[in-house]
Amino acid sequence: MRCLLIDDDIPTVEALLRIVDWNDYGIAETAFAYNVQDAMRLFEADRPDLIVCDIEMPRGSGLDMIKWVREREYDGGFIFFTCHESFEFASTAISYNADAYLVKPIDKTKLEAALRKAVDALKQNRLLDEYSRLGLTWIKNKEWVERNFWRDVLTEAISPRADLIASEIRKRELPLSADGDYVLFLAGVPRSQAEERWDGSILLYALSNLGSEVLFDRVNHDRVIPYQTESAFYIAVILEGTSDAERLKELGGRLIGLCGQYLKCTATCYVAETVAIAGLSRARERLEQLDASNIIFRGKVHLEKVPFRYDTSDRYALDMDRFSLLFVQGEKVPIVNGLKKELERLAEQNKLDPATLHSIREDFLQVVYSLLLRNHIQAHRLFADEAILQLSQQAESSVFDFMKWAQAMTDKTIDSVRETLKSEGVVDKAKRFIHENYKRELNREDVAAHVYLTADYLAKVFKAETGIAIKEYLNECRINEAKRLLLESKASVSEIALETGFDTLSYFSTVFKKLTGETPNAYRAKHKPQL
Known part of the structure; x- marks a missing residue:
């Protein structure tokens, strides 16, 4: 399927292209336009299956667009988004069979739900149209038709109004x-x-x-x-x-x-x-x-009407001092086992309700963040990988999910603290990162992020061990590579400057002379072997 994105705000279009995995919805191609006129030309050249469109634009509105495509018998999906909630906008959108009406800033979860609903409705409508075109009777496909009817009712693909549902029952000829x-x-x-x-x-x-x-x-x-x-x-x-x-x-x-x-x-x-x-x-x-x-x-x-019965007479509080000590001692197994026993005990006593589990999670996080802060480790970088983020989202679903998350957090935290305490290991890791990335634009914040430390703390540790600043070490790496290229390649000085990560030739020449005592040309003339 093909989707057309329309918004006069370029960053919004780029964000939509980036944050949504379009292939998950069966959309193999995404085109975009920044005004309605360009969108109309793209539409006439190759009709999209789905249109995602802003309402308020300076050269024609999204409402103009949906009116125009519906007049041309376009039956594809259409999703609106806008900066302002407006009953007039919404009612007009509904009258032209828009699938969804979203308010900026775009909520990823709501957008994905709207996309899924629009694509599912589109697929179902096209399947029904295809069966009608082929002349197959509803009797032959009774179960398929009825199952899709119930799915449409449950997902509100059919609006939850008795008259509209009755109309769909008649249309699909269901008993x-x-x-x-x-x-x-x-x-x-x-x-x-x-x-x-x-x-x-x-x-x-x-x-x-x-x-x-x-x-x-x-x-x-x-x-x-x-x-x-x-x-x-x-x-x-x-x-x-x-x-x-x-x-x-x-x-x-x-x-x-x-x-x-x-x-x-x-x-x-x-x-x-x-x-x-x-x-x-x-x-x-x-x-x-x-x-x-x-x-x-x-x-x-x-x-449904029988509530879960929790005993909330005594609110539980995690023993943060105990767990803080275990984290400082690096005791992974006692941390995880201790937490597991506490949750099992609360569950047996019917005291582990959602609020209690949430408070335990917050206290546990406070212990973790406190330890990371004392060791100058930035939590948002340490826990940025996809696996940790997914476990974090599911952590409060059950005791099982909570323990998977707690295990991962404990392992990651203690391993990172141990590595940080070995300052030699951290510096070596920083050096390797510099050697592997010196050709691109690089600063001390990039290097610090790689080893999960603050830039100031890494700079202090790095200078204490090597005797030079991170910037100086980076320049030494670049100049050493530049010296090799000057002697072994036929590239110009300008090309070598860019190849080794310098923005300008003048800055490259200044740093080169400072570290070698010679200009790049003089170094090449003096040291390059004569053939």
Whole structure:
């Protein structure tokens, strides 16, 4: 698929190109324009599948653009974003079938959700159009049509209004009632527990079939909808009629048992209150939120209206002095084991609610940051790698996720402090970095970032060990390479200056003469072997 980005603000376009992994949405090509006129020319040359457009631009607005493309029977996706919330803008956008209306500054999570919704709707509409074009009847594809209908209801691809849902039922010729009662049953497995063992698509297929067999006594039922979020794999099951709580708890228990037996994963099930069909999407959101707040009641069946029962009579506080001492002593195993025992004890006493887990995390981070500060290590650089960031995002989902994060933080912190305390090792690492990167623009902040130290602290350690400043050492590396090139290559002095990392020839000549006592030309003339 192809996407067209339109915004008169060049940094915004560059940010959109950079922060979104377009291939994840099946978008292989992204074009961009900085005004509506250029966008129209690009549109006529090659129609995009999706348009992401600013509303307020000086040479024609985004509303002008959507009116123009819809007049040309364009049925692709269209996402708006703007600096100002405006009911008039929003209502006009909706009237022209815009998929989403986002307010700047752009929230990456909301943007990705809007993209996913727009692309999914586009794919589904095109599939339906294709089936219609080929003349296939709905009877032959009944299960496919009904499953996609329920998916559209759950994701609000169909607006959660009874009249619009009834219209879609008639359009798709489904034997359903828009006025009936429905119960949503949700079963989920945390990503952190499943991804090390399963490919996501295979797990969803297996979970879907197990759920279908348990709840409908057959596989691949059209009311079992598999999907995934950033934190979990889910199946949503739509049941007709009012809730039989005891029966559903029995079936949920059976499904949990089968997941443990065959998938080696702990599933957790949730049952929503009875709702009309238009309330199913909100019920899904509520059950997902319930699952996100479930820290210690996994592997059970939960009814939406029955709250988790935590004992919060005594608030827990982490023994920060104890853990600070263990960090100073570099005791990785006692830190992790001690933290694990504390969490298990709190869980057994029903005291580990989300607020308590969050406070433990904050106290643990305070211990870590305090140690890093005393050792002049910058935390935001030390913990910048993708693995740590992902673990950090999931840390409060469960005790299992928390311990994975705490283990990684402990290892990274203690290893870094140990390396820092060995100043010789740090200086050697800084030297290697300089030797490997002297050809590019480099300063002491770049070198300090590589060894996770502040620039001032590294400069002091470096000068104490080598007797010279980082800048002087960098220049020595560059001049040594320049001397070799002057003698072994036919490159001009200007070319050698650029090749060895100097911005200008004059600065190169000044530094060269300072360190060698000769100009570059004089050095070449005096020392180059005569052939």
